[in-house]
Amino acid sequence: MAVLTEEQTLLRDAAKAWLRAKSPVAALRKLRDSGNADGFDKAAWREICEMGWAGILIPEALGGSDLGYASLGLVLEETGRTLTASPLVASALAAASALLQGGSAAQQQAWLPKIASGEAIATLAVDETAHHAPERIALAAARKGDGWALTGRKLFVLDGGSADLVIVAARTSGRPGERNGVTLFLVPGNATGLTRHKLATVDSRGVADLEFADITVGKDAVLGPVDGGFDILEATLDRARAGLAAEMLGTATQAFEITLEYLKTRTQFGQLIGAFQALQHRAAKMFTEIELARSCVEAALAAIDSRANDVPALASLAKAKAGDALHLLSNEFVQMHGGIGMTDAHDAGLYLKRARAAEAAFGGSSYHRDRYARLAGY
Amino acid sequence: MAELDAFRAETRAWLDANCPPSMRTPMPEDEIAWGGRNAKFKNPDSKLWLDRMAARGWTAPTWPKQYGGGGLTRPEAKVLEEELRRIKARPALYSFGLWMLGPVLLEYANDQQKAEHLPKIVRGEIRWCQGYSEPGAGSDLASLRTRAEDKGDHFLINGQKVWTSYADQADWIFCLVRTDTTKKHEGISFVLFDMKWPGVEARPIKLISGSSPFCETFFTDVQVPKANLVGKLNGGWDIAKRLLQYERQNISSSGFGSLGGGAGLELEDIARKYVGEENGRIADADLRSRIAAHRMEAKAFALTVRRVEQEAKAGGGVGPAASILKYMAAKINQERCELMVEAMGNRALGWEGEGFSKGELQATRAWLRSKGNSIEGGTSEINLNVVAKRVLGLQDHQ
Ligand SMILES: Cc1cc2nc3c(=O)[nH]c(=O)nc-3n(C[C@H](O)[C@H](O)[C@H](O)COP(=O)(O)OP(=O)(O)OC[C@H]3O[C@@H](n4cnc5c(N)ncnc54)[C@H](O)[C@@H]3O)c2cc1C
Numbered sequence: 089m090a091v092l093t094e095e096q097t098l099l100r101d102a103a104k105a106w107l108r109a110k111s112p113v114a115a116l117r118k119l120r121d122s123g124n125a126d127g128f129d130k131a132a133w134r135e136i137c138e139m140g141w142a143g144i145l146i147p148e149a150l151g152g153s154d155l156g157y158a159s160l161g162l163v164l165e166e167t168g169r170t171l172t173a174s175p176l177v178a179s180a181l182a183a184a185s186a187l188l189q190g191g192s193a194a195q196q197q198a199w200l201p202k203i204a205s206g207e208a209i210a211t212l213a214v215d216e217t218a219h220h221a222p223e224r225i226a227l228a229a230a231r232k233g234d235g236w237a238l239t240g241r242k243l244f245v246l247d248g249g250s251a252d253l254v255i256v257a258a259r260t261s262g263r264p265g266e267r268n269g270v271t272l273f274l275v276p277g278n279a280t281g282l283t284r285h286k287l288a289t290v291d292s293r294g295v296a297d298l299e300f301a302d303i304t305v306g307k308d309a310v311l312g313p314v315d316g317g318f319d320i321l322e323a324t325l326d327r328a329r330a331g332l333a334a335e336m337l338g339t340a341t342q343a344f345e346i347t348l349e350y351l352k353t354r355t356q357f358g359q360l361i362g363a364f365q366a367l368q369h370r371a372a373k374m375f376t377e378i379e380l381a382r383s384c385v386e387a388a389l390a391a392i393d394s395r396a397n398d399v400p401a402l403a404s405l406a407k408a409k410a411g412d413a414l415h416l417l418s419n420e421f422v423q424m425h426g427g428i429g430m431t432d433a434h435d436a437g438l439y440l441k442r443a444r445a446a447e448a449a450f451g452g453s454s455y456h457r458d459r460y461a462r463l464a465g466y
Numbered sequence: 467m468a469e470l471d472a473f474r475a476e477t478r479a480w481l482d483a484n485c486p487p488s489m490r491t492p493m494p495e496d497e498i499a500w501g502g503r504n505a506k507f508k509n510p511d512s513k514l515w516l517d518r519m520a521a522r523g524w525t526a527p528t529w530p531k532q533y534g535g536g537g538l539t540r541p542e543a544k545v546l547e548e549e550l551r552r553i554k555a556r557p558a559l560y561s562f563g564l565w566m567l568g569p570v571l572l573e574y575a576n577d578q579q580k581a582e583h584l585p586k587i588v589r590g591e592i593r594w595c596q597g598y599s600e601p602g603a604g605s606d607l608a609s610l611r612t613r614a615e616d617k618g619d620h621f622l623i624n625g626q627k628v629w630t631s632y633a634d635q636a637d638w639i640f641c642l643v644r645t646d647t648t649k650k651h652e653g654i655s656f657v658l659f660d661m662k663w664p665g666v667e668a669r670p671i672k673l674i675s676g677s678s679p680f681c682e683t684f685f686t687d688v689q690v691p692k693a694n695l696v697g698k699l700n701g702g703w704d705i706a707k708r709l710l711q712y713e714r715q716n717i718s719s720s721g722f723g724s725l726g727g728g729a730g731l732e733l734e735d736i737a738r739k740y741v742g743e744e745n746g747r748i749a750d751a752d753l754r755s756r757i758a759a760h761r762m763e764a765k766a767f768a769l770t771v772r773r774v775e776q777e778a779k780a781g782g783g784v785g786p787a788a789s790i791l792k793y794m795a796a797k798i799n800q801e802r803c804e805l806m807v808e809a810m811g812n813r814a815l816g817w818e819g820e821g822f823s824k825g826e827l828q829a830t831r832a833w834l835r836s837k838g839n840s841i842e843g844g845t846s847e848i849n850l851n852v853v854a855k856r857v858l859g860l861q862d863h864q
Binding site for chain 2: 244292297356364367423430444457458
């Protein structure tokens with residue numbers, strides 16, 4: 089665990105206490121069973137915003153606390169432990185990062201205070217196929233009068249069904265596969281021509297497919313330079329990846345702790361199952377993987393906060409290593425519990441489902457291994 | 467040889483005439499014929515196919531004719547199997563009775579028990595469930611506590627089983643009970659009884675995949691006539707183990723993957739479709755290499771299954787290698803499902819409703835269900851322990 093400031097310790101402890109009391113795993117179960125199509129609990133989200141978590145990245149002048157990515161990571165790690173579904177990742181992490189990376193003063197003033205207070209939920213819409221592929225953006229934005237018209241589809245947009253603001257990566261020139269020609273646009277969630285299809289997914293988070301039918305926006309809707317939005321998009325995605333990796337680390341850690349506890353309580357053959365060396369070594373290996381992932385997550389978040397130049401490689405490293413650790417842990421969680429781990433009444437399945445959804449978001453391990461190599465030039 | 471050729475020609479002709487065309491297509495999960503008193507046949511051809519096969523005893527090809535079986539020799543049964551595979555015929559009957567109970571009844575039951583139960587299994591009239599695991603006795607099955615008290619002409623059964631697959635739909639149960647509390651393995655007996663008898667209650671448990679194939683099963687003062695004891699009193703453990711061998715053998719030879727979702731597509735086709743191609747190769751080189759590794763392992767597994775079967779045929783009996791195969795069958799199916807989910811990306815992360823195709827939703831459920839493969843029928847850890855101890859002769863550290 090990184091050395092925390094007093095402020096960070098307080099923040100983490102407060103998050104832990106609140107989540108345990110107000111948003112335990114049972115809350116996600118309830119959300120799922122109630123058929124909530126938003127994918128989050130509005131009352132809980134209000135409280136989260138009152139505690140200031142949605143403004144952790146946002147400057148004080150714009151209503152936030154400007155505590156930085158490492159601090160947001162601490163909170164996300166705790167929400168990962170309890171599988172709390174809230175717009176923190178989409179709005180307070182991803183969309184806020186985009187506005188901070190590329191937004192004009194006017195754009196920041198218009199949206200960041202609302203994101204911090206929770207008055208508005210924002211999200212980032214990038215992918216257009218089943219897989220994360222920011223390089224392949226095709227959704228077309230054409231000049232129309234003084235502004236632009238957007239046509240195309242964005243798939244699996246996190247909190248896309250409830251977002252008041254959608255930050256859309258569109259193609260203003262060039263072809264899919266090219267970095268040049270990508271432009272980011274701010275599109276209001278209620279824009280005419282925007283159709284949203286809420287999806288029911290395994291982990292019950294709010295995900296939606298968005299269809300853009302000739303949506304007209306003004307030139308003030310462009311975030312960053314026309315045709316030159318890819319750098320902002322990548323910087324934004326790296327921040328989202330590192331933050332999501334922190335959440336995944338929390339999910340993996342919690343899965344580990346519950347499993348470890350089971351090894352210390354379940355008896356078969358007249359002894360605790362944790363006494364079997366076959367399981368002991370696997371537990372020790374899981375511990376190793378989690379410790380490695382923690383180092384990567386903390387390094388990526390610290391690099392972002394200190395504006396280091398190795399953020400891209402560290403973000404890919406963190407996302408891949410946290411993904412690998414969580415993949416392993418989510419499988420072992422079920423396996424080491426035996427039959428009971430296969431039941432819906434047990435939490436292991438919820439962790440497994442969240443694990444695969446988080447692994448896929450903003451690129452899976454395979455994507456990030458490839459990117460890690462590309463960044464290093466091999 | 468000529469005789470076998472004649473048998474093949476005859477079989478082929480019969481199958482051509484009698485296997486309905488719809489029974490030669492991939493089987494959706496809701497068209498599986500499980501038989502039983504309350505058998506449901508979504509597709510009427512399933513019933514026709516079952517009845518025709520059962521009339522020849524071909525649902526249990528090698529069982530004696532006397533008990534409704536096909537009375538085929540091993541080589542003949544192999545020919546039948548090949549001919550069924552050739553036309554891609556669906557299994558006429560899925561049945562714990564065929565896969566597990568029947569073989570041990572043939573070995574351990576008395577004539578009366580065989581005559582009563584085997585023909586009904588062959589015809590799919592009675593559906594069986596397996597009452598082994600208990601809350602406190604899973605891997606350590608022999609610590610089971612469901613009690614059967616001797617009441618003269620009958621046993622009085624009290625206790626609880628858990629993870630009992632399809633107990634809510636089964637007609638009868640083969641059940642391990644404790645008849646001597648002073649011993650562990652030597653205090654277990656193997657009994658058969660009707661799930662409708664007073665005192666039996668099955669409560670479905672939902673799985674992580676959303677379906678409820680298994681139950682908690684409670685017994686309160688269930689009266690079971692002593693005639694329903696199979697084998698010797700307190701001699702049930704040997705039968706129980708034998709049955710587990712058949713269970714694992716069956717899993718090994720049929721694998722777990724028959725209902726794997728993905729709309730009948732192979733893994734590489736799914737990857738092509740969802741990830742894309744570059745110069746005819748799956749575009750993601752890392753995924754491609756892992757798919758190839760998986761396909762090679764699956765091939766190695768299939769070859770091993772074949773070799774083990776051939777060796778068993780030459781030497782007779784089920785060897786300890788069956789344990790290796792069950793472990794591998796689970797591993798392979800789980801890896802296949804994981805690769806499928808990875809290849810399908812977000813398309814494999816749907817739960818229900820619009821936005822996902824039926825095949826995609828099936829793949830998701832199949833992936834979740836596959837997590838049980840390394841638990842059901844004995845966990846992979848226990849399988850590997852058995853291999854280490856019995857096959858490799860490594861010392862038990864306990
Ligand atoms: C889908 C499904 C269907 C099933 N159907 C049936 C059925 O029809 N009838 C029936 O009777 N049962 C059924 N079972 C139950 C199954 O046989 C048991 O779940 C299994 O034997 C494990 O027992 P358990 O759940 O009590 O786990 P435990 O025995 O408590 O095991 C917990 C963990 O400890 C490990 N472990 C235990 N002992 C050792 C050891 N010595 N060395 C190393 N690791 C060890 C296990 O491998 C596992 O990972 C089914 C299970 C599933 C998942």
